[in-house]
Amino acid sequence: MEGAEQWKVQVEQLKVHMEHWLEQGLELVHQIPPIQLYVGVAVLLFTTLLLLLTRLFNRRKSNIILLSGLSGSGKTVLFYQLRDGSSHQGTVTSMEPNEGTFVLHSEITKKDKLKPVHLVDVPGHSRLRAKLDEFLPQAAGVVFVVDALDFLPNCRAASEYLYDILTNASVVKKKIPVLILCNKADKVTAHTKEFINKQMEKEIDKLRVSRSAISDADISNDFTLGVPGKAFSFTQCHNKVTVAEASGLKGEVSEVEQFIRENV
């Protein structure tokens, strides 16, 4: 009982103190001209509102489209094809990502205003793959470029890369759509997209077995693909995986543009 009473006294004292402070504070406020006060409050409110709005706006819709794929599959050409409508004087192996926010070249002439796309061309060299992880969480879509001409020797490496993308945490969680783009389809000896689709599914099916054996140790692969006990197909993925053909050098990129428009 005594303890409670003491506590009560303390509270009373605190109350007195508080009232005192409040009076002092009010006095101070009264000293400041009211216009200044209003302006200050207005500025404060405005900035917080602006920050909140921008944050909200950014989160709702990202417009980043990633171009990924093995080195030499034609990502950089595709990037410039989409941006400028030409591959200029050719390309060499990229050492850094190409980035740009722009309205697609083919859509510049259109009357209706379209939202610009933020396109990122991530180098395919395996030493630079780590860069992809930086962009994936914000991506609205991933274009995985495959060299249709030189497909078979690179099938395994390409599938492994695609497997890493498809099992990436943010791709699975956010269901980022993936477009497998068979580039260089204008060449006579290029493989068809159906063939490439089937081969990659087969390869990923095998990868599933060997990777799940070591996935505990591998930090990058957090998810398993497909339905266990069934042959893997891209339709089993939670995110949308489609296959398309294109030719970067010839400028036949309509299917990519369509994909980009669907997701931005």
Add this chain to the structure above:
Amino acid sequence: MLEQLLIFTRGGLILWTCKELGNALKGSPIDTLIRSCLLEERSGAASYNYDAPGAAYTLKWTFHNELGLVFVAVYQRILHLLYVDDLLAMVKQGFSEIYDPKRMVYDDFDETFRQLRMEAEARASELKRSKQVAMKPVNNARKQGQDQKTGFGENKKSNSGLADVGDAERTKSHQLENGYSNGNRVIESKLTAVVNGKENASSNVGAFDVNKLQKLRSKGGKKTDTVVNKGSKEESKKKVTKKNRVWDDKPVEAKLDFTDPVGENGENNIEVLAADQGQSMMDKEEVFSSDSEDEEDEEGSQGSKLEAKKKGWFSSMFQSISGKASLDKADLEPALKALKDRLMTKNVAEEIAEKLCESVAASLEGKKLASFTRISSTVQNAMEEALVRILTPRRSIDILRDVHTAQEQKKPYVVVFVGVNGVGKSTNLAKVAYWLLQHKVSVMMAACDTFRSGAVEQLRTHARRLQIPIFEKGYEKDPAIVAKEAIQEASRNGSEVVLVDTAGRMQDNEPLMRALSKLINLNSPDLVLFVGEALVGNDAVDQLSKFNQKLADLSTSPNPRLIDGILLTKFDTIDDKVGAALSMVYISGAPVMFVGCGQSYTDLKKLNVKSIVKTLIK
């Protein structure tokens, strides 16, 4: 003549090529340069040699880091164009003036380039003339020394013409390229004289002395070896039973001696319990406490803060707020020096630390310092990025996947373990076998160490504990043949993986390296795994480069097998001195596939790139 000159962005878009030169390059030297040189943090080097069928180019390059441009000049190797460096520098300056990120076509640069080239050529020829006059006496003096030289070098020199300008440095580097250095040649010729006197041998001056010296050395080595062996044998005779030491805070272990007692019925009847020590660490996820990492970061930044303080608090503060115009070499020097020292204290080989710093400097020079950053932190970030890039494997290290592929082709997957003596080849072979067994892969061991006594027995013990078949043919057999028979046996009995143990050998031991090369060429294994200890310092470079070189030189096939992967052993003994991993990966380009980190079968891990980089940088 110059073959080609290209200007492209780091993103990979070609901005300008010299149409005038217009020669079609054979192969793809530029892509190769980027992939195997610039992206491997070797851009600090002066030039890169590209070999393709029918083409031998030398490539030189320079960066414009602020604009993100790369300038590459390609010329025939036999021509030693002196003006290339000069020309590149001029082109860089000229082009950066007209460069605009939005512009893609620079046709007007053709004219500028023509002028620059003429200027550079003129300057080079002038330089040549003036130098020739000045250096004549030196040249003469050298000529005397060169009398004994093989005709080849001289031919080459007169061929190249341009190279023979008397510029001492140039000639030296030219000779170095040919595999000799001037100093060496003098010694060489002296040696010939001595040895010729002793045993009037070999008129062939070029190819002799090193081999002989090595033979002599290896003979000496063998002698000492046998002496040591005798000593140890005697020792082992008087066997003293030792009491188990009891360490302070560990529970008393019942039995340290795991060797199976040899029964009267002989070894064969001994019952062996299959070794099962739980999951191999390869399969365990590592959990890193983020706290400790943060702490490390703080420490690191404190260190750099101290550094910054030395330079004057105010100026550095001002610099960090405003952002410096552009970094030049002098700015980077102190930070790089500190970083290099830090790398070297982490046991990174000196040569490699040096090269890395050069490459980082090349990638930063001319770059704009962002506001609110210090030079030291910028350098550190660049280095961190570079390290991650180096340590990230270039090829897939998913062995199980490879095994499945081999299985489909009805072939056993063959792994050969190579390395110097005593690094733990057999022990880690057993660990790999254990790990494979856990993944339901049938394994067979092949005891191809037919050299060191006890090696076969050691492997047999492991095989018995793991209950896997072992292929052995005793000692004094040709290991290449033993391996071949083992692989045949494996395909007969359906083993999926053959792990081939080889004898340890020093990288300089020619006969043994020849034997290894034969083994690898004869059996063409799917994986050549170099086993190296994490304790090694500067020698890591020597070991790996010599192993690779010997495998390439001694091979008979046109495209020889080199080291595909690295197994790093004794990783538990080195605390934070993890530099050997970096040295090995950098020098060989092969990824670290396994890390051995203890004495039991489960102590096999994957390399965690992030933690290694953290440790190296801190």
